[in-house]
Each structure stands twice: as C-alpha cells, then as structure tokens.
Amino acid sequence: MDLVLIESLRVDTVIGVYDWERTMTQTLVLDLELATDIRPAAADDAIDKTLDYAAISERIAEFAATQAFELVETFAERLAERLREEFNIPWLGLTVRKPGAVPTASAVGVRIERGSREEAAS
Numbered sequence: 115m116d117l118v119l120i121e122s123l124r125v126d127t128v129i130g131v132y133d134w135e136r137t138m139t140q141t142l143v144l145d146l147e148l149a150t151d152i153r154p155a156a157a158d159d160a161i162d163k164t165l166d167y168a169a170i171s172e173r174i175a176e177f178a179a180t181q182a183f184e185l186v187e188t189f190a191e192r193l194a195e196r197l198r199e200e201f202n203i204p205w206l207g208l209t210v211r212k213p214g215a216v217p218t219a220s221a222v223g224v225r226i227e228r229g230s231r232e233e234a235a236s
C-alpha cells in the first residue's frame with residue numbers, strides 16, 4: 115500500500131469546549147497518511163492519477179475555516195469523512211494536534227484511521 119503524506123499542516127478553526135474558545139480561531143496541526151496506488155501516476159508522470167496533496171491541503175484549510183466544533187474528535191471524524199468521500203480515498207490516517215491546549219504538553223490531540231487497508235492494497 116502506498117501513501118501520500120501531508121505533515122504538520124497548520125489550519126485555523128473555531129474549536130473548543132469552553133465559552134472563550136467559541137469567539138476566536140485557534141491553530142490545529144494535522145498529519146495525514148492517504149492510501150493510494152502511486153504506480154499509475156508514476157508511470158505516466160500525471161498528477162490526475164494520484165492524490166494531489168496541494169489540492170487536498172487547500173480543501174482542509176477551507177473545511178477548517180468554515181466549521182466550528184467543540185472537540186478535536188469531531189473535527190477529525192468529520193474531516194476524514196469529507197476527504198474520503200470527495201477524493202475517493204480508501205484508507206487514511208489522520209492526526210489532529212491542538213498545540214498549547216495543555217501548557218505542560220507540547221501538543222494534545224487524537225489520531226484516527228478510517229477505511230479499509232485491504233481495499234487500498236488491491
């Protein structure tokens with residue numbers, strides 16, 4: 115199974131459970147592993163045969179800018195759902211970090227994996 119990677123993508127969004135967090139944006143830092151077969155794209159040197167990490171990064175920034183959730187769990191779940199649907203991604207791993215949320219930790223957050231690795235490998 116091949117992966118397209120997006121690492122340390124910073125996006126601004128309204129996120130948090132406390133009242134003061136509902137009135138401002140905060141930065142989340144995302145890592146993504148996106149399963150795809152890179153061989154067709156490599157064979158033809160063709161961007162339209164792979165997952166375009168630039169287009170996906172833009173889509174994530176737009177998603178973040180237009181959504182407002184309380185939990186990083188909800189942000190991760192909804193984003194994974196949206197990306198899998200829009201870009202036809204059979205499996206993805208997504209880490210969402212919220213730097214500064216716990217001052218004594220460098221970051222806190224969640225990691226999820228969604229979809230089927232078997233489907234991605236075939």
Ligand SMILES: Nc1nc2c(c(=O)[nH]1)N=C([C@H](O)[C@@H](O)CO)CN2
Pocket residue numbers: 129130131132135184185186187212214215216
């Ligand atoms: N598992 C989670 N725990 C907490 C979250 C969260 O999204 N998931 N959020 C908060 C607050 O919004 C916090 O980040 C504010 O500093 C607390 N715990």
